[in-house]
């Protein structure tokens with residue numbers, strides 16, 4: 001069954017794609033195939049982790065963002081910026097400088113996503129306490145992980161924490177604050193500067209909530225280039241001074257690896273990079289690991305510092321944010337006005353922070369009906385015996401196993417396998433001309449019209 | 453569907469592999485999540501028991517529309533007192549095995565909790581046979 005409203009931010013541009021299989025081979029959920037020489041995405045398997053985007057040698061995979069000029073449709077134009085944005089820049093460029101450049105670009109307000117952390121923090125502590133018997137509770141911070149669990153680890157959906165991430169909490173809080181200041185909610189556009197595709201997908205089709213409080217999403221690398229150029233030209237003399245509320249150290253570190261797990265108490269673990277997460281969850285499902293209270297799982301290596309839309313080296317980003325966090329210190333800022341604001345937000349948002357339980361959407365099942373699934377599985381195994389187990393991907397599927405499944409599901413034909421072709425040719429049931437035209441169907445003519 | 457997996461005694465780095473394979477099959481067959489969970493936990497414990505306590509063994513898995521039948525047969529020292537072995541917390545695991553995070557003595561009782569039918573037979577000096585059945589549609 002397919003989710004009708006399942007949005008993907010990742011798009012493959014057919015005209016640019018050269019069908020090189022890099023993306024197909026790295027995809028952690030086997031969501032890519034090659035057909036007619038082009039990569040195609042299987043919608044209900046993709047979790048928007050963006051690993052394909054990273055490896056594409058010709059930039060044929062794009063992350064669809066909102067047109068920047070959309071911000072000008074709103075009177076109040078809020079940029080919601082995550083802390084890793086500051087981490088994109090060298091130490092001598094301050095957060096304030098970056099934010100003031102954002103205002104020069106046309107935003108009327110700049111807020112940091114992690115302002116929501118302190119609001120969320122208390123709610124989360126209470127939540128963890130109340131659901132102590134569920135082990136482990138899994139953070140729903142990273143939307144790629146939430147989707148991964150839905151499609152690949154359906155038995156773990158109930159372990160997900162049903163609370164909004166800081167991004168949504170902040171957006172709600174700022175909407176409320178602006179409304180209190182007399183701004184019309186319909187004239188307020190909140191634009192999130194995203195480090196990844198997963199967050200875009202989460203905003204466009206949220207899991208566990210009806211709609212997102214965020215109006216649009218703009219890619220961090222796009223904004224980085226604009227801001228960086230301006231800072232260079234101006235040599236650090238920006239004019240507008242944005243109002244800021246200082247983040248706590250905890251908030252600055254929240255989106256990085258161990259950002260949550262160091263504050264959740266009990267036995268808490270952090271795992272980053274999606275392939276690592278998959279291995280970990282495989283073991284967890286067998287209950288090989290008992291007595292873990294809390295799991296922080298992030299799709300990117302070094303978490304959001306390694307988001308696919310970041311520009312800076314992730315290790316430098318972490319280094320910079322660590323320095324900032326050390327200076328800020330933990331706990332609430334000590335500023336009375338800030339503390340009051342957080343207190344107020346907590347009470348107001350209490351009801352809005354929880355989300356609905358997350359539904360499983362298993363991509364693994366061969367069929368809804370078990371009898372049919374059993375028949376298909378038998379077929380998969382029979383086909384598997386004919387295949388060479390070299391996972392060469394020349395058939396257009398990422399592995400012999402996935403190819404066998406594709407055949408049974410009607411998406412591929414056995415004679416697409418180059419080894420099977422040779423066997424069939426030897427037996428005289430397939431001519432080399434026929435093999436050739438089958439390969440053209442998979443790989444397009446470019447790769448085969450060569451003069452060798 | 454019928455599958456057989458070999459289990460190597462003493463090789464803790466491989467413990468759990470066969471259980472993972474079976475889990476994948478059950479997912480592909482669209483077996484209810486709760487049933488998968490229960491089967492996999494029981495299977496894993498039984499697999500680890502062969503790794504921890506016996507010399508080597510096999511896991512036989514038979515899946516049809518009604519039930520999942522699992523038979524784990526090993527050659528090993530056998531269990532002298534099955535009733536006692538079933539008790540929560542009872543374990544003869546060596547300190548080394550415990551060091552690795554196994555041997556809390558909860559395995560057999562955990563299996564009992566998670567399957568619909570359990571039958572253990574054992575011959576001292578020869579080996580142990582654990583048979584488990586889980587019905588797929590029970591309680592649904």
Ligand SMILES: Nc1ncnc2c1ncn2[C@@H]1O[C@H](COP(=O)(O)OP(=O)(O)O)[C@@H](O)[C@H]1O
Nearest residue numbers: 501505530537543544545555556557558559560
């Ligand atoms: N396959 C087996 N072969 C021999 N002895 C076993 C086997 N399975 C279980 N036992 C015995 O039963 C005891 C209890 O098993 P179990 O409840 O799984 O706890 P644990 O494996 O943690 O010791 C073991 O310590 C061992 O003495």
Ligand code: SF4
Nearest residue numbers: 142196298300304307
């Ligand atoms: S770790 Fe952060 S940047 Fe990476 S996918 Fe998850 S939320 Fe996005």
Ligand SMILES: [Mg+2]
Nearest residue numbers: 500501559560
């Ligand atoms: Mg045991």
